[in-house]
Amino acid sequence: MKEKILQIFKDANGDFVSGESLSKALNCSRTAIWKHIEELREEGYTFEAVRRSGYRLISSPDIPSQVEVQTGLQAKELGREIHYFGAIDSTQHKAHELAKGGAPHGTVIIADQQAGGKGRMGRPWHSPAGTGIWMSILLRPELPLYRCPQLTLLAAVAVVQAIRETTGVRAEIKWPNDILVEQKKLCGILTELNAETDQINYLIIGIGMNVNTEDFPSELRDIATSLRIQVGTPVKRIPLIQRILENLEKLYKLYIEYGFSPIKSLWEAHANTIGKRVVLRQLHGSLEGLAIGINEEGTLLVRKDNGEIEKVYSADIENASSPST
Amino acid sequence: MKEKILQIFKDANGDFVSGESLSKALNCSRTAIWKHIEELREEGYTFEAVRRSGYRLISSPDIPSQVEVQTGLQAKELGREIHYFGAIDSTQHKAHELAKGGAPHGTVIIADQQAGGKGRMGRPWHSPAGTGIWMSILLRPELPLYRCPQLTLLAAVAVVQAIRETTGVRAEIKWPNDILVEQKKLCGILTELNAETDQINYLIIGIGMNVNTEDFPSELRDIATSLRIQVGTPVKRIPLIQRILENLEKLYKLYIEYGFSPIKSLWEAHANTIGKRVVLRQLHGSLEGLAIGINEEGTLLVRKDNGEIEKVYSADIENASSPST
The missing domain is CATH 3.30.930.10 (Bira Bifunctional Protein; Domain 2)
Known part of the structure; x- marks a missing residue:
């Protein structure tokens, strides 16, 4: 119900909505509408209330509802x-x-x-x-x-x-x-x-x-x-x-x-990983080398010091020269 | 409890197990033991009962418990x-x-x-x-x-x-x-x-x-x-x-x-798929060709009539010349 009221105010785009039209649209009493608006106010919404015109939504809190x-x-x-x-x-x-x-x-x-x-x-x-x-x-x-x-x-x-x-x-x-x-x-x-x-x-x-x-x-x-x-x-x-x-x-x-x-x-x-020396911590030991890129599958490619290129599917990475992030 | 009794008979490997040793091992009355053995009989287990010797498991049903x-x-x-x-x-x-x-x-x-x-x-x-x-x-x-x-x-x-x-x-x-x-x-x-x-x-x-x-x-x-x-x-x-x-x-x-x-x-x-002409039914349409093998990833390789090789990850397969299995 509260969500529906809010939606009506959002749709009104800053214009006044009368208590009567709200209670009609939602099929409930004007007292019930008033209670829900009070709840919205407690959550941080601000309304302007004007006799005969109804309510107008002034501002909304940063609640990602x-x-x-x-x-x-x-x-x-x-x-x-x-x-x-x-x-x-x-x-x-x-x-x-x-x-x-x-x-x-x-x-x-x-x-x-x-x-x-x-x-x-x-x-x-x-x-x-x-x-x-x-x-x-x-x-x-x-x-x-x-x-x-x-x-x-x-x-x-x-x-x-x-x-x-x-x-x-x-x-x-x-x-x-x-x-x-x-x-x-x-x-x-x-x-x-x-x-x-x-x-x-x-x-x-x-x-x-x-x-x-x-x-x-x-x-x-x-x-x-x-x-x-x-x-x-x-x-x-x-x-x-x-x-x-x-x-x-x-x-x-x-x-x-x-x-x-x-x-x-x-x-x-x-990406900040590519072109850097990295240490890879994996389930069974760790590995150091140069992160040279990702391949067409999205797998990380690391060139080890012996020249071999290792495909890395899973690891925790640190830059070889800097502390863990 | 029934599972424990059965385990004891299995461990006895065809030898007699006395009612007394069963009731001791499982810490319950001999009447209770008897009831569980009757339940096992109903499931298809056969026992030989010999006065003074106890019970011996003769045969088990094909229940994969x-x-x-x-x-x-x-x-x-x-x-x-x-x-x-x-x-x-x-x-x-x-x-x-x-x-x-x-x-x-x-x-x-x-x-x-x-x-x-x-x-x-x-x-x-x-x-x-x-x-x-x-x-x-x-x-x-x-x-x-x-x-x-x-x-x-x-x-x-x-x-x-x-x-x-x-x-x-x-x-x-x-x-x-x-x-x-x-x-x-x-x-x-x-x-x-x-x-x-x-x-x-x-x-x-x-x-x-x-x-x-x-x-x-x-x-x-x-x-x-x-x-x-x-x-x-x-x-x-x-x-x-x-x-x-x-x-x-x-x-x-x-x-x-x-x-x-x-x-x-x-x-x-x-495998019966490889080397055969197949029809592959996939989410979006179907494909016909020769199933030439699987690759090192386990993906099916199908050579289409235009010579292209298609990697197949998911499909329902039929032999091109036989009805659906």
Whole structure:
């Protein structure tokens, strides 16, 4: 109900909406309408109320709810269905649940706070209230399995572009999909999938971005940053989310139509790993060498000191000469 | 409790076990023991009861329960944990559930009957009581995603070998993993996985084999067969299950140590697709050509009439000159 009222105000685009037309449209009493508007005020929305004219929405808080994100969103498929949660254990977990229930391609799950945010390889992800973008995007690509890593790289490009377009911050991608500013982590991307060996059932791209974090817990302070720390003022989450969805949709279409080549070029243009000496920590030991590029599959190529070229599918990367990021 | 009693009789290896030692070992009354033995008799177990000596297990029914499958099983990792169900919706479904709960590599789920057996691409799988092997095997390989299809091919080899070793029936593999006799389907293999783009969380190999089916529903009669139909007498499921697990463990070790090459040779030796003209039905249209082999990734290679070689990741295959199997 509250969402419906909000939608009507959004559709009115700053004009007055009478209490009578609201109660008619929603088939409830004017007292009920008034109660919901009071609730919206408590969430940070401001309204002007004028006798005989009704209510006018003056300003909205930076809460990435379904209505807020969909208002003005230019993407057609991504975000057509949005599930917003004030607090949740993990948007990835919820995305798996919805995917199994048949949620369509492009479904988006957003939370203001995660109690059990997930990073790569089951690691925890610090996701406090109101400060970040904690979002999962459900895709149903008709692609063979080996192409999945390419979609992770594609998502990283979409996010880096969105950051630059909305804040001017020039973030870089550390292979495969960490997003860094000044060697500190701003955003992580976790791609999970459920598949048969010859058919992807669904794929979930999880994005965790530190937006308005002013200070990090001591164990993260040296390795994490936020957009607010970078630009010095609060950054609005909603336009950033919209831009991510729009870019992701655009790049995904490009990818489906033309394959990985155009994405590869974009990824390389934003990557900070290529051309550097790196140390790769893998499940069974580590490896040092020169990161010379990615191949057409999206696999990292590293030239070892003996000249051999190693294909790297999974690793934690450090620059050989600098501390861990 | 019944399983524990059965285990004691299996361990006794045909010798007498006294009622007293049973009630001591299991810490319950001799009346309770007697009741459980009666239950086992109802399931098809036969016992000899001799005053003063106790009970002796004479014969066991062909029920692939945990105790039965583990007795004499030569595999070390596969089948160390077995979950048996008289009836279940789907062993694949249960396997996903157990995998998420942390079940170890090698966990096996077996059912006597499935109400909602699953085939490839969400298709149903006919799984009546007592007649087949409806089994799912949980693996936790540390491999990149692109290698998953190879594991499906590996499973097909393990199954074909087990069929030949226990019954003499020479079954063939239709790419990627249907097992046929005289162009009729004897067994299907469904591999599902849950992964991050750079790490497989778990993989489930589902095996559905028609063993003692005497007759099929009319819509399957022309395209399905069973081992019983092939050999003319009932076939025991338990030794067949054991052989599948043993072969799969052996081939998996070979694969982890030496890679896909030795598996590829074995698969090709059992395949009926290679060297034939095939029609491939895919999501978006179909393709005809000569199946010339599989490559080092396990992908099917088809030479089209214009000479181009197409890599095939997913399709339903028919021989160009014969009806669909």
